[in-house]
Amino acid sequence: MTARMGLPFLGYGVGLRRAHFDGIFEARDRVDFVEVLVENVMGFGGRPRDVTLRAAKTWPMVLHGVALSIGSVDPLDEAYLERYASLCEATGALWASDHLCFSSAFGVEYHDLVPLPFTDEAVAHVIERTRTVQARLGVPFALENPSYYIAYDASTMSEAEFLREVLVGADCGLLLDVNNVYVNARNHGYDPRAFIDALPLERVVQIHMAGHHDDGTVIIDTHGDHVIPEVLDLYAWTLERTGPVSTLLEWDNDIPPLDVLLAENDAIRAVGERVLGACSG
Ligand SMILES: [Fe+2]
Numbered sequence: 001m002t003a004r005m006g007l008p009f010l011g012y013g014v015g016l017r018r019a020h021f022d023g024i025f026e027a028r029d030r031v032d033f034v035e036v037l038v039e040n041v042m043g044f045g046g047r048p049r050d051v052t053l054r055a056a057k058t059w060p061m062v063l064h065g066v067a068l069s070i071g072s073v074d075p076l077d078e079a080y081l082e083r084y085a086s087l088c089e090a091t092g093a094l095w096a097s098d099h100l101c102f103s104s105a106f107g108v109e110y111h112d113l114v115p116l117p118f119t120d121e122a123v124a125h126v127i128e129r130t131r132t133v134q135a136r137l138g139v140p141f142a143l144e145n146p147s148y149y150i151a152y153d154a155s156t157m158s159e160a161e162f163l164r165e166v167l168v169g170a171d172c173g174l175l176l177d178v179n180n181v182y183v184n185a186r187n188h189g190y191d192p193r194a195f196i197d198a199l200p201l202e203r204v205v206q207i208h209m210a211g212h213h214d215d216g217t218v219i220i221d222t223h224g225d226h227v228i229p230e231v232l233d234l235y236a237w238t239l240e241r242t243g244p245v246s247t248l249l250e251w252d253n254d255i256p257p258l259d260v261l262l263a264e265n266d267a268i269r270a271v272g273e274r275v276l277g278a279c280s281g
Contacts, residue, residue: 005173007095007140007205010060010246012269014261017251021051023258025058030262033060035248036091039067042083056091062206062248063088063096063139064175067109070129070143071102071116081136088139095205097142097175100126100166115148118155118162123169130170142173142205147180147221151188159184160198173205176245178235179227183212183219192234201242209235209268210250224253226264232271239275247272 011032016024018040024031034055041052055061065084069077088096101113116122126143134141145163157165167174176199185192209232211225227249239245249265256264 004205004242004245005140005203007173008060008246009244010062010094012247012249012265012272013059013062014249014265015064015251016052016055017255018048019255020258020261021047025054027258027262028058031059031265033062033246033248034058035062035064035250036093038063038065038084038087038096042080042087052091056093061091061093062246063091063093064144065096065098066113067103068098068133069103070098070100070133071122071126073102073125074107076129076132081133085137088137093139095140095142095173096137097144097173097206099146100143100163101146101148113146113148115146115150115152116162117152118157118159120156120165123162123165126166127169130166130172134170134172140173140205142175143167143170144175144177144208145180145184147177147183147187149187149218158198160195164198164200167200167203172203174199174203175206175208176204176238177208177210178238179208179210179212179231180221182231182234183221186214186219193237196234196238196241201238204238204242204245207235207238207245207247208250209247222253223250227268232268235268236271236275239272240279243279244272244276 013033016034016036036052041048099113101115103113181192209227210223211227213220213222
């Protein structure tokens with residue numbers, strides 16, 4: 001089994017969503033691992049928690065959040081971290097992740113992932129907070145490259161340089177969202193392959209795959225459709241450089257029937273096995 005930053009290759013998994021609570025356990029052999037959105041479970045009892053704990057006994061589990069707000073100038077939310085750590089323990093999660101962004105400031109929740117300016121000041125700020133989060137959660141922690149729709153004049157480095165500085169400085173993993181790379185590259189006019197080449201690929205502990213909406217002018221990262229062939233190609237190209245990386249399909253809007261979700265996971269697996277088979281052969 002290949003380990004990246006000491007973490008195992010889990011194969012090809014899907015996000016655990018309420019729409020599939022009933023059926024997914026019958027398809028256990030078509031899913032290698034699951035990812036749970038922590039905000040859907042933390043602090044709640046009832047069915048979401050019961051199903052999450054059952055899933056944790058069925059598959060390897062990783063946790064993923066959207067509300068940590070690692071880049072915010074507000075203090076880290078201690079109650080949130082406490083609930084998060086307790087969920088890590090209850091599920092035996094192998095690692096946890098959130099986005100390199102901020103989603104709240106001055107006490108206001110934005111319900112959106114806002115990018116940080118790519119500056120030395122932001123790097124130092126996020127490194128310190130990431131180290132705190134890793135210590136509090138008690139499991140390895142990874143930051144995800146978010147999709148973003150604004151850029152700051154204040155930035156003094158590229159997005160890839162910013163990611164590298166944060167990841168190396170905080171000594172944490174990278175959750176590489178390949179669809180986000182494609183979306184950002186199109187929206188901001190850069191080469192997605194050159195971007196990936198500039199990342200510290202030895203730190204990639206997980207990959208996200210998802211669909212998006214392309215209106216021809218702007219691409220919106222909706223997680224509401226099939227993964228397009230260009231993103232599958234970029235995924236293959238990435239795996240040729242990284243070797244095996246646990247790969248997770250995110251489908252959060254217009255959630256399809258389970259068989260469609262599983263077929264999508266199969267399609268991603270087919271790409272991964274083709275590339276990795278060729279690499280090892
Ligand atoms: Fe993602």
